Amino acid sequence: MNGILGSILAFVILALIVYGAAFIDERWRAKNPKDKPFKWGYFQALCFFPFGLFYLLPPFVGDMTDWMNWAFFAVYGVVGSFAGFSLLTKKKKWAWLLVVILQMNLITWAINYFYGQKRWKEFR
DSSP: OHHHHHHHHHHHHHHHHHHHHHHHHHHHHHHOTTSOOOHHHHHHHHHHTTTHHHHTSGGGOOOTTSHHHHHHHHHHHHHHHHHHHHHHHHOOHHHHHHHHHHTOOHHHHHHHHHHHHHHGGGOO
């Protein structure tokens, strides 16, 4: 039963992130109709702010009784959340790079390599 509930929770969180990215992008495009859509960037940012603290970290954290794991969790969460927030609000280059690196996922690194080549000039 725990596996099913965990899967449902992961699906709900992912759906909220996708919906949030689309919603933020629609608001941005209403104010700036000449700009390209940025749903993928908003999706990445939302993976860290605020959902990243709960959705992305557990696979990387082992024994939570060790203080170093808690320190890693806190630093990774704070830095990732700040980068995600900066990407959401200001589209900063450093924030996009940091969010991409912190994802620790080869597939998204490959996607973002090509995405970044096309969109790099848009970042501030």
